[in-house]
Structure formats: structure tokens, C-alpha cells
Amino acid sequence: MLLASGASIPTIAGAVEEEYAQSEANSGHCDGYVTDHTDLASEIDIDESEYRRELLNDRWRMLFDKYDPEGFGEIPLEDFLVALQSTEWKTEIPANKRDILLARVKESRLQAITFQDFVNVMSGKRTRSFKCAVHHRDREVCSENDFHLLLHEPPLFRRMVRMIGDEFLTEERDRKYYADHYTCCPPPLFIILITLVELGFFTYYTVAMGEVNPSGPVPIDSVFIYRPDKRLELWRFAFYMFLHAGWLHLLFNLGVQVVVGLPLEMVHGSLRIAAVYMAGVLAGSLGTSVFDTDVYLVGASGGVYALLAAHLANVLLNYNNMEFGIVRLIGIFIIASADVGFAIYDRYAAEQMGPPVSYVAHLTGALAGLTIGLLVLKNFEQRLHEQLLWWVALGVYAACTIFAVMYNLMHPDYP
Incomplete structure (x- = not known):
């Protein structure tokens, strides 16, 4: 149809x-x-x-x-x-x-x-x-x-970043922001590079001197070691950090600066951590030149203790906001006390196989970390910028540094 x-x-x-x-x-x-x-x-x-x-x-x-x-x-x-x-x-x-x-x-x-x-x-x-x-x-x-x-489930890198944020940041807002935005770009190169350089120097002098033991030998003829009779060679006040008195000294310093310094650098950036580290190194040599005038100085203990002290200040000032705060305090004190105690024993009680090596750098480096750390680390600056403690820290570090420099200038012929 x-x-x-x-x-x-x-x-x-x-x-x-x-x-x-x-x-x-x-x-x-x-x-x-x-x-x-x-x-x-x-x-x-x-x-x-x-x-x-x-x-x-x-x-x-x-x-x-x-x-x-x-x-x-x-x-x-x-x-x-x-x-x-x-x-x-x-x-x-x-x-x-x-x-x-x-x-x-x-x-x-x-x-x-x-x-x-x-x-x-x-x-x-x-x-x-x-x-x-x-x-x-x-x-x-x-x-x-x-x-x-x-x-x-977040990837392994993101979980690691979150763990570092929880460990080294005190404010929950900062932890969340850090965990969500950290990209490792630029990477934390300062601690890695300084660790490799110190390891390279130790290897070189071990091969050159033909021996190695837990507390020596000390390369006293090196152009980098701090010596009280060569204080006019100003580079020695900083470059002594590349040398170490034995593999035990090296192992402790490298271990602490990697375990503590590397995460701190990931959180605060290379420039800030380099400032704290170098402030501790300079404080170590300047303090030794004033309080322990007849000893040699090697090792990065000044910088390492500056990092430890900066983290300790972080824990103390933000104790209530940090998980397991008492455990962290006890752990830091045990590690630091054991190392300083060993250094004092090696300085006064142990049989001297060579020139004495100072322990003062541990204490003055820690003082630098407690002061300069308050000035440059981000979380400290945000909390203390308008508080009296910020200015007290600045004044203490500046006064100690000026005093040590003036002391050396006014006593050029000692020891």
C-alpha cells in the first residue's frame, strides 16, 4: 500500500x-x-x-x-x-x-x-x-x-614528605600545605654536597697518611685545619669543617647532618640551612680561639650542633603542638650529651697521640643554632618576628661574634 x-x-x-x-x-x-x-x-x-x-x-x-x-x-x-x-x-x-x-x-x-x-x-x-x-x-x-x-593511597614520596612535615613543622596548617605542595624542586643540595665533600677529604687524607682509626690520625699539616699559631690565615676559621679526627668522628657528624639536616633543608630551603650550618662552623672556630686557645680544631661539629640546636629550639618553643615532644627532647639530649662527653674525655682523660683537639666547637655551635636558627628558619620567624625573643637571639649572636673577633684582633700574638 x-x-x-x-x-x-x-x-x-x-x-x-x-x-x-x-x-x-x-x-x-x-x-x-x-x-x-x-x-x-x-x-x-x-x-x-x-x-x-x-x-x-x-x-x-x-x-x-x-x-x-x-x-x-x-x-x-x-x-x-x-x-x-x-x-x-x-x-x-x-x-x-x-x-x-x-x-x-x-x-x-x-x-x-x-x-x-x-x-x-x-x-x-x-x-x-x-x-x-x-x-x-x-x-x-x-x-x-x-x-x-x-x-x-598516596605514593611513597608523598608519604615521606608528609612524615617530614609532621616531624619538623609545628603548625597543622603548615604541615598540610607542605605535604600538598612540596615538589623537591629545587632539590636539597647543600647537605648532600657538604657531606660528599667531607667524605672525600677524609678518604684523601686516609690514603695519604696510610692509616685510619676511630679517633685519628689528625692531619695537622693540612692547609685547612684550624691552628692557633696560624690564625691570620682566615680561611682556616671555616675550612676546618672538611677534616675529621678519625672515622668515628666522621660517622657521627655525617649521620646527624643527613638525618636532621636533610629534612630541615627540605622544609626550610638550602639558603636558610646553609646560613645556620655556616654560622655554627664559624662560632665553633671563634669560640675555640677564645676559650681553648692552645688546641687544634677539625670537624663539622659546629655546624652539626647548630642544626641539632635549631631543631631542639623548634621542639621547645612548640612543645604542645608536636607529637611525642618529650621523646624527641630526650633523644636529642642523649645523642648530644654522649658526643660532647666523648669529646671532653678525649680532650682531657684519654692518652694523647697527637695535638689536643677542641670540644668547645660543640657548645658554641649549639649556641649559634639556638640563636641564628630563631632568626632565619621559617616557622620561627613567623611565630617570633614581633616578639622580644627574636631580638634577644639576634643580640646574643651578634654580641658573641663581635666579642670573639675583637678578642682575636686585640691578642694577635697568643698563644
């Missing part, structure tokens, strides 16, 4: 199409046949897109970010109390929600309110939108209509 021109075959799809057109023309009102058929895939796409738009344009996020401009994902308690009293928050957030948030702040033992806590109170129920908002840091958006969560 042939159809006339312009005629069409009535089909279900055609009826649905015609019905949709009529409903559009009548603004959704239709007296005729209405189908219950829906396109499941289209509905899912619309649903996912709606959730994504809901998250990205979330007014809670906008309110929260005004008091979290760095994007840490949390607001300190003091700033959060200010936010609760702001006109905008009073307008946008119902009074009962503000009361709940205020109670949460008063009950919290933490130092900040996270975005998750904020959304939890504001949502009142755990909808899909809430879950997306809570885990917004772990989201991956592949397309406009594709939004899903990735909660995967």
Missing part, C-alpha cells in the same frame, strides 16, 4: 516527540497522553552535572574561602570567631547554625575548624553533595558531566 506524499507513519517515538513539542508549547501543561518513559543515561548526566555545578558554585565554599585565602582548607579558631560575628555570615547563615558552629569551636581541642566541619554543620545530613564537598581535595573531573571521587 502506497502512502500519499507528506503522510507519515504513526510510531511510538513520533507520538512521544509530538507530545514533547506540545508540552513545550503549553509550558508543561498537557491534556493528552503522557508517557512515563525517561532516558536513564540523560538523567544521570544531568544529575552528575548538577552536583558538579552545586559543588563548584557552593556558597558555603565562597563564605569559607574569604577567611581561608591561602586555601589550607581550614580556618584558625580566632579567625573563625571573627567570621561568625561578621555581617555577611550573620546574613547568610541561620542563627541556629551559627550557634552550632560556636559550640563546635568551644568544644574543639584543635586549633582550627576545617571545611569538612563547616559543611557538616551547614548540611545537616550526609547527601551526595555533602560527600563531594567533604572530599573536594580528592576529586577528579574528567569532563563536564563526569564527576567522581578518587580516594587512593
Whole structure:
């Protein structure tokens, strides 16, 4: 049977199409046949897109970010109390929600309110939108209509970075920011290079002198060793750090500067750690020239103890914010006391196989770390920049350095 021109075959799809057109023309009102058929895939796409738009344009996020401009994902308690009293928050957030948030702040033992806590109170129920908002840091958006969560185990490098942040940073905000943003670029080269150079010098003098033992031999004829009778050769005040009195001395210094110095450099940067290290080295030689005038000086103990003391100051000043603070203090004191005790024994009690080697560099290097460390390390500067202790540290280091320099200038002929 042939159809006339312009005629069409009535089909279900055609009826649905015609019905949709009529409903559009009548603004959704239709007296005729209405189908219950829906396109499941289209509905899912619309649903996912709606959730994504809901998250990205979330007014809670906008309110929260005004008091979290760095994007840490949390607001300190003091700033959060200010936010609760702001006109905008009073307008946008119902009074009962503000009361709940205020109670949460008063009950919290933490130092900040996270975005998750904020959304939890504001949502009142755990909808899909809430879950997306809570885990917004772990989201991956592949397309406009594709939004899903990735909660995967971080790689080994990222776990190591997080562990270093927990160990050497005191503020939770700083730890989170460091763990999320550290890329090892530029790499921590100072401690690595100084360790390799010291190891190379020890190998060279071991081969040249034809022997090695736990406490010697000391290369007293080296142009790098600090000698009281050659104080006018100014490079000796710094370059003595490349030499060591035996493999035990070398092993301790290299071990501490790698275990403590390398993570500190990853956190604070090469320039800051180099400043602390070299300040300790100079303090070691200057202190020895004043308080132990007739001895030779080798080793990087001044710089190593400056790093140890800087980390010790970090633990002491932020004791309440650090996990296992008492364990860290005990560990640092045991290590430092054992090494200083061995150095004092070797200086006064042990049978001398050569010229005496000073232990004063350990103490003056530690003093340099306690002072210059407060001046240049990031977390110290942020906490102490406007406090009296910052200026006390600067004054102590400057006064000690000036005194040692003037003492050497006024006594050029000793010993």
C-alpha cells in the first residue's frame, strides 16, 4: 500500500516527540497522553552535572574561602570567631547554625575548624553533595558531566614528605600545605654536597697518611685545619669543617647532618640551612680561639650542633603542638650529651697521640643554632618576628661574634 506524499507513519517515538513539542508549547501543561518513559543515561548526566555545578558554585565554599585565602582548607579558631560575628555570615547563615558552629569551636581541642566541619554543620545530613564537598581535595573531573571521587593511597614520596612535615613543622596548617605542595624542586643540595665533600677529604687524607682509626690520625699539616699559631690565615676559621679526627668522628657528624639536616633543608630551603650550618662552623672556630686557645680544631661539629640546636629550639618553643615532644627532647639530649662527653674525655682523660683537639666547637655551635636558627628558619620567624625573643637571639649572636673577633684582633700574638 502506497502512502500519499507528506503522510507519515504513526510510531511510538513520533507520538512521544509530538507530545514533547506540545508540552513545550503549553509550558508543561498537557491534556493528552503522557508517557512515563525517561532516558536513564540523560538523567544521570544531568544529575552528575548538577552536583558538579552545586559543588563548584557552593556558597558555603565562597563564605569559607574569604577567611581561608591561602586555601589550607581550614580556618584558625580566632579567625573563625571573627567570621561568625561578621555581617555577611550573620546574613547568610541561620542563627541556629551559627550557634552550632560556636559550640563546635568551644568544644574543639584543635586549633582550627576545617571545611569538612563547616559543611557538616551547614548540611545537616550526609547527601551526595555533602560527600563531594567533604572530599573536594580528592576529586577528579574528567569532563563536564563526569564527576567522581578518587580516594587512593598516596605514593611513597608523598608519604615521606608528609612524615617530614609532621616531624619538623609545628603548625597543622603548615604541615598540610607542605605535604600538598612540596615538589623537591629545587632539590636539597647543600647537605648532600657538604657531606660528599667531607667524605672525600677524609678518604684523601686516609690514603695519604696510610692509616685510619676511630679517633685519628689528625692531619695537622693540612692547609685547612684550624691552628692557633696560624690564625691570620682566615680561611682556616671555616675550612676546618672538611677534616675529621678519625672515622668515628666522621660517622657521627655525617649521620646527624643527613638525618636532621636533610629534612630541615627540605622544609626550610638550602639558603636558610646553609646560613645556620655556616654560622655554627664559624662560632665553633671563634669560640675555640677564645676559650681553648692552645688546641687544634677539625670537624663539622659546629655546624652539626647548630642544626641539632635549631631543631631542639623548634621542639621547645612548640612543645604542645608536636607529637611525642618529650621523646624527641630526650633523644636529642642523649645523642648530644654522649658526643660532647666523648669529646671532653678525649680532650682531657684519654692518652694523647697527637695535638689536643677542641670540644668547645660543640657548645658554641649549639649556641649559634639556638640563636641564628630563631632568626632565619621559617616557622620561627613567623611565630617570633614581633616578639622580644627574636631580638634577644639576634643580640646574643651578634654580641658573641663581635666579642670573639675583637678578642682575636686585640691578642694577635697568643698563644
